[in-house]
Amino acid sequence: MSLPIAQHGFETAAPLQDGHLVHGPELHIRRRFNCLGFAIDLATNHPEVEIAAAESWSTAPALFADDPIHIAVTVVENGDTICPPAPVFRSLGHVGMHIADSSNVLLSDMETGNSQICISTAALTSRSYLRYFFLEAAALTMISTRHCVPIHAACVSAQDHGVLLCGESAAGKSSFAYACARAGWRYTSDDASYLLLRQSPSTVVGNCNQFRFRPGARELFPELRNFEITPRAAGKPSMELPVAKLNGIKSQQRSSVSLLVFLERVSYGPPAILPLQSGHARSFIRQHWSGMRESQHAAVDRLLREAPVIRLTYSGFGDAIQHLEQYLHSLH
Numbered sequence: 001m002s003l004p005i006a007q008h009g010f011e012t013a014a015p016l017q018d019g020h021l022v023h024g025p026e027l028h029i030r031r032r033f034n035c036l037g038f039a040i041d042l043a044t045n046h047p048e049v050e051i052a053a054a055e056s057w058s059t060a061p062a063l064f065a066d067d068p069i070h071i072a073v074t075v076v077e078n079g080d081t082i083c084p085p086a087p088v089f090r091s092l093g094h095v096g097m098h099i100a101d102s103s104n105v106l107l108s109d110m111e112t113g114n115s116q117i118c119i120s121t122a123a124l125t126s127r128s129y130l131r132y133f134f135l136e137a138a139a140l141t142m143i144s145t146r147h148c149v150p151i152h153a154a155c156v157s158a159q160d161h162g163v164l165l166c167g168e169s170a171a172g173k174s175s176f177a178y179a180c181a182r183a184g185w186r187y188t189s190d191d192a193s194y195l196l197l198r199q200s201p202s203t204v205v206g207n208c209n210q211f212r213f214r215p216g217a218r219e220l221f222p223e224l225r226n227f228e229i230t231p232r233a234a235g236k237p238s239m240e241l242p243v244a245k246l247n248g249i250k251s252q253q254r255s256s257v258s259l260l261v262f263l264e265r266v267s268y269g270p271p272a273i274l275p276l277q278s279g280h281a282r283s284f285i286r287q288h289w290s291g292m293r294e295s296q297h298a299a300v301d302r303l304l305r306e307a308p309v310i311r312l313t314y315s316g317f318g319d320a321i322q323h324l325e326q327y328l329h330s331l332h
Contacts, residue, residue, distance in 0.1 A: 035139040037063025046075035069142045073117040078103045080122040116122035152288045155188035156180040162255030167263040179317035187251045200302040208251035213239045260309045271320040278304040
């Protein structure tokens with residue numbers, strides 16, 4: 001299968017109509033953004049798409065000189081007025097497909113780095129829907145297959161040592177990361193870190209400009225109590241806050257990883273650190289990202305050679321962070 005997208009740059013987009021590609025309007029709006037430090041060249045025929053992309057990426061700096069990822073977005077009028085359903089994902093060889101219905105489709109060619117999106121004007125009624133399911137999905141799909149390994153972990157740094165905070169949902173990754181940041185650590189990501197394929201020592205990048213909290217975080221951190229729940233296109237209710245609104249938080253978009261920590265929250269008791277086998281971390285990474293390429297396996301293997309893996313049980317943030325700082329100091 002091939003996509004109707006130029007090998008380098010854009011052709012006029014070809015939207016879907018009744019499931020078939022047809023000649024579409026000129027994509028006269030063009031702008032470069034950065035996502036996780038990688039260049040994104042956006043082309044579209046509708047200003048609302050540019051506004052949505054700016055909400056996602058306007059504050060992200062350029063970090064890497066790789067060829068840009070191209071995202072072409074054609075907006076078509078099909079008469080619908082209700083926001084489309086959440087897309088389903090399918091893959092065929094090197095092509096990934098996010099399909100909501102016959103008028104709302106994302107096609108991504110992993111080999112060329114080009115994505116083509118066709119959406120209806122109804123999809124523009126929810127900017128979070130457009131950003132989450134189409135724009136950010138297109139960029140992160142490309143980045144996750146061409147440049148990185150996505151890891152379900154927060155990342156913070158102390159003493160120039162990056163720490164990946166791992167664990168399943170409700171392990172407290174975002175809250176623990178924020179508690180570390182409040183204590184003077186540098187913040188890189190809250191629950192999604194991206195391990196660079198060709199970087200030694202092992203380095204991750206993340207969205208250091210935003211924190212996402214569960215509503216229960218307002219009970220843990222008094223300064224969050226006045227923030228409202230953020231409408232989301234998918235997932236559990238959360239508060240999505242720009243780091244700029246959180247006083248005193250230092251951030252950095254990439255961090256060299258010195259330690260992987262699997263968090264285990266307990267009801268009471270002092271913090272405790274136990275060693276874990278690297279195989280535990282390898283299984284954790286693989287279960288959240290299937291179909292890894294050889295270069296991605298190599299990056300994970302390098303990470304686990306360079307960084308110890310531990311389990312940290314904790315009931316309170318303060319003692320646990322001090323305990324973790326002491327452990328980091330003992331590593332070097």
